[in-house]
Amino acid sequence: MPRVVIAPDKFKGSLPAKQVADAIAAGLRRAVPGVQTLECPIADGGDGTVAAALAAGYEFVPARATGPTGEPVDTGYARLDGTAVVELASVSGLSRLPGGVVAPLTSSTFGVGELIARALADGCRKIVIGLGGSASTDGGAGMVRALGARLLNAEGAEIPLGGQALLDLDQVDLSGLDLRGAEFVVASDVDNPLLGKHGAAAIYGPQKGASPEDVALLDSALRHFAELVDPAFLAAPGAGAAGGTGYACLAILGAKFRAGIEVVLEMTGFAEKLAGADLVITGEGSFDEQTLHGKGPAGIAAQATGIPVVAMAGHTTLPPEVLRENGFAAAYGLTDIEPDVTRCMTDTAELLTRLAARVAADWL
Template sequence: MRILIAPDSFKESLSAKEVALALKPGLEKALPDADFDLMPIGDGGEGTLDALAENLNLEKKTVKIPHAYTGDGSVPYASNGQTAIFEMAAVCGLEQVPKDKRNPLCITTQGVGELIVHLVKSGISDFIIGVGGSATNDGGIGMAYGLGYRFYDSEGRELEPIGANLGHVKKVSSKNKLDLSNVTIRLITDVDNPLCGLNGATYIFGGQKGLSPSQVKKVDQNMAQFYQGFAPEVPKLAGSGAGGGMAAGMVAFAGAEIKSGIDFVLDCVDFDQRVKTADLVIVGEGRMDNQSLSGKAPVGVAKRTPSAISVIAICGSLKNDLPDFPVGGISAAFPIIGQLGDLDQILSSAKENLYRTGLNIGNLIKLSQSL
């Protein structure tokens, strides 16, 4: 039996590679004769850099960016001198911001623009940027500020480039923006949500970033108002709501192109060839919910898996808004949480819980083979 293990990262807990490495020993103990193909993946959020760097033969590096939220401002990227990959989550991701300081309207994405400027000046002309996992909801204006754009209110006063000020912007200046005419930017997104509306960035993702329910409607209206005046076609694009509207901002301010993150990554890791030899595919993410059905990694992998090969999901938790399985090409899904505890305790126990779940599923597979 050959098992392809292709998980995404478990947000705020384990990288995709760590998840795959934690699952294998449990499965291997129950199924000692099985062969394993570990394929950690990303879909535009955390883990995308690791998934792509090796397959595209890019060297991993770090650079200090003033407006990054890491402890020392260091941000990882990968490059071969012409092409560069980075994740916006490495600059302003949810994991970078302490829980008591999470406020998507006050956290800037300026560091993303600063990183682009640094890389362009170092000779990069081709970008692959993972857009997902952000702690922000600014429509990308912070990033644009980092590129040299400036924003003004009705009195001509310059505005700080944060989500809280979107509703006050009356003028945008591109006088000092970075010249990107010879630069290609491909955005790989982990969702296909539009920018605004009930299925947009604010309504769907604002709550998990710290927005209260009473704020959502007004914040969404401000986002829509800004883009109606600046780039009215952009909010309609599938995926423009990714990264708190960073995808929309990249298109509007930097001429970027949005691509499905999971399909892009699967192409790069030669998934279609590797899955042909598999008898079972295991996918996973930190929390699977109804939103996972809209382009995120587990369902993206399942859709690319031949129908004769079974796909199961192993996740940190399963939200009750999911329909009954099978759905989205996934036959069954298993949460790994074995006992009640506070969130920090559950996150810190992920490796042990993955091992145990892998062992139990392996035992179940062995049992089914004997029937």
């Protein structure tokens, strides 16, 4: 019987990656009784990274930490032996803003640092930090404060949390930073620098509610912070990830920056799962030009060479020649079988199961 590896990312706003994989598997089994399916939910470093780790056998460690605007949130990290996977979005992400009310100048990454500190206290000595979905643009200043750094104004007092407050920063005291000799890895799907027109504030600030004036202020604040810490990392790829949290990870934690999908595929043992596969199915909510630039499905296609890779998505926009050039044999959209986009968002699992039957007819 055919063997199919099912490795989708989440359908954002509709269905988590594990449920996407389950729905596709159900559709294949219904269409081809006896088909062997191996589900491997993925993520690219943003939200869903911890879920991918859990699906790969990691244990969930619950924790309470500080949300982006100071409220406590129930969150946690994934752990396997001495490795911890911390997901910024799960504690300091846009989804953690109370009532969805944005706070582009004052939200922070303090909770991320608390989660890292918890993992270190629990004995983890390799910390994978998934960056994406951030509510703040504080350069990771909140994160390092939670780990023992002191950010002081000219009077020697701690500055408030948030990106705006960095303008009042006079001294960065890292003497109390307690990293316990751990190795840090940043997993992200973006490689933006910290500053400028392609930087953290300019590219991602508006998504967090920043006005043009706010963007200029935050860019200046991040520059000031970096000049006091280490300007050598200003243009480092990934420094602008998650509101500049990538910068603090690189310059202060000494982290190694890696493409998020590469980290997740290693974590899930994806390469080993390909043995004997006749087909690989991947996908995400929107399968378009952005998919080809560091997103999960592109990483799947790059690794699964020699095996047909098809994508399933909410909707697809890439023409066949572009698909082939990037390692995809075909792409299928829910809108191919259901033109009502609202229903595609609300009945995603049911439609994926139906669409999987079409994939099975074409490829199995």
